Amino acid sequence: MAQPQLPPAAAWLDDRLGIAKLGKKNLRKVFPDHWSFMLGEIALYSFVILILTGVFLALWFTPSMAEVEYQGSYSLLKGLAMSEAYESTLRISFDVRGGLLMRQIHHWAAVLFVAAMSVHLLRVFFTGAYRKPRELNWLIGIAMLFFGIVEGFIGYSLPDDLLSGTGLRISQGLVQATPVAGSWLAFFIFGGQFPGDDFVARFYTVHVLLLPGIILALVTVHLILVVYHKHTQFPGPGRTEKNVVGYPLLPVYAAKAGGFFFVVFGVLALMGALLQINPVWLYGPYNPAEVTAGSQPDWYMAWLDGAVRLMPGVESEFWGVTISWNIVVPALVMPPLFIGFVALFPFIEQRFTGDRREHHLLDRPRNAPTRTGIGVAIMVFYGILWLNSGNDLIAIHFGLSINAIMWFCRIAVFVGPVLGLVITRRIAISLQRADEQRLEHxxxxxxxxxxxxxxxxxxxxxxxxxxxxxxxxxxxxxxxxxxxxxxxxxxx
Known part of the structure; x- marks a missing residue:
């Protein structure tokens, strides 16, 4: 039977790169079908949308702290002195056609990007998809989440409005609290005294060049490893550790993935059009002497804010150096320990269980009760810190004592994870026994x-x-x- 002829351009490339052989091998690669696998796709598509909308915004944003007088369309701020960064953000919002829509899609995509990565990592954790040979991909996922959070924080700090400036002022204080080297680090990051004249230009370079490049490289390596290791799958008829049951990349998976990309884009466009986020014109330009009442960061930074609020004010002095433990412990010690434990968990589990086999079939969370309990304990710990970041707003809206909320969170942050682990483990074991009964009877x-x-x-x-x-x-x-x-x- 005659082989089908390639188009001239494809034949030219095939003669030099061997793309036909490569495509024949990889374009029919099988991917399993399960709704939870779409969580990673949501994160990927959100990142693509961030790049597309970010290019649009970069055409009009001015990364400068030079002072100008506002003469734009928003009458309430006319004649007010502000930085060029803030003025250009207002111009994008009110004077550039489609600018406000693009700003809001960009911000919502950033929120969704971090949220989808977080939920995707939870799915990987609770199903044991991080086990050998995928430990490296787990570390890459943790790194992507970390850089995504930093990228989001720097991104919403660029407009130089009062809310973002307040967040930057807090972060500058956290950096300065670093023992011995704090002042030097703050000067290096902000280019001198805060707020100074250089930080927007510096942050802009990091936001549009450095961090997107790092995240893009990590995404590429992550996808290569997914193809190399083959995709995990849930147990089912015909599914073993040696095969993958699902649909080929072309035409089935590619068609579904392409359609799902436009679904994600459409939902984000709808959110950008109907749901207001980060209305910088209501906050005004940043003034170090002012702080917005009830100011809150984006949700993925709230746990750090809650941790700093939780720690009592304790200081010590050693050899003329003041150590602010209420900053050092929650902001400089706890986050690396927390992230490090989560990142190294595959190796910790392997060390304690002695299981060094390759795993391509996923676990049901109930069948790994200890791991599931630890995952819930981590979520409870994170959730209590996240809740405490809004203790002032909770106290106001519900008429509660802020001190009572604070002490509740201080106790719950230690007791809650333990209770979460024990209760979840018992529930998982009970569900296992129920499965035994259903299987037998x-x-x-x-x-x-x-x-x-x-x-x-x-x-x-x-x-x-x-x-x-x-x-x-x-x-x-x-x-x-x-x-x-x-x-x-x-x-x-």
């Missing part, structure tokens, strides 16, 4: 039958083959070592 039907000897019992119907696979897949024993005669080797 089938599903309850509510139909009572009478036996020939007069006894009454409930009739059970057998579970489906698919569900039986899901319930028993985690019981697969490790492969036995084999000798040259194909018999299992005897263990000493």
């Amino acid at each position: 089938g599903l309850e039907t509510g139909v009572i039958v009478r036996s020939p000897d007069g006894a009454y019992s409930e009739k059970h119907s057998p579970i489906s083959t698919y569900e039986a696979y899901a319930l028993t897949a985690h019981r697969q024993p490790p492969a036995a070592d084999e000798t040259t005669d194909d018999l299992p080797a005897k263990k000493a």
Whole structure:
């Protein structure tokens, strides 16, 4: 049978690069189908949308702290002195056609990018998808989340409005609290005294060049490793550690992925058009002597704010150096320990369980109760810090004592994770036992039958083959070592 001829341009490239052979191997690669795998796609598509909208905004944004007098369309700020960065942000919002829509899509995409990465990492954690051979991809995912958070914080700090300036002032104070080197670090980051004249230009370079380049490189390596290691899959009929059951990249997966990209873009466009976010014109230009009442950062920075609020004011002095423990512990010690524990968890689990096998089938969270309990403990710890970042607003809106909220969070941040671990572990074990009952006896039907000897019992119907696979897949024993005669080797 004659081989199909390539178009001239494709044939020219194939002669030099061998793209036909490469495409034949990879374009039919199989990807499993499950809704939870779309979480990573949402993060990827949000990043693409961030780049597209960011290019549009970069055409009109002026990264300068030079002082100008505002003469734009927003009458409430006319004649007010402000930086060129803030003035250009107002110009994008009110004078550039489609500018406000692009600003809001960009900001919502940043929020969704971090949120999707966070939920995606939770899915990977609770299903054990980080296990060998995917430990490196787990570390890359943690790094992407970290750089995504930093990128988001720097991005919403660029307009030089009162809210973002307040956040920068807090971050500058945290940097200055670093023992010994704090002042030098603050001068290096901000280019001198805060706010100074250089920080917007510096942050702009980092925001549009350095961090996007790093994230793009990490995304590329992440996708290469996904293809190399093959995609994980949930247990089911025909699914083993040696194969992947799903749809080929072309045409099925590519069509679904392309359609889903436009769904994500459409939802973000709808949010940008209908849901207001970061209305900088209401805050006014940044003034170090002013602080907005009830100011809150974007959600992904709130846990650090809550941690700083949680720590009592304690200071010590050593050899003429003042250590502000209320800043050092929550802002400089706790975050690296927290992130480090999460990043190294695959290796910690491997060390304690001794499981060094390759895993391509995912776990149900209930089948790994200790891991699931630890994951819930991490979420409770994060959630309490996140909740405490709004203790002032909670106290105002609900008529509560801010001191009572503070002390509740101080106690809960230690007790809550332990309770979360213990309770979640017990629930997971109970669900395992329920699965055992369903596997052995089938599903309850509510139909009572009478036996020939007069006894009454409930009739059970057998579970489906698919569900039986899901319930028993985690019981697969490790492969036995084999000798040259194909018999299992005897263990000493």
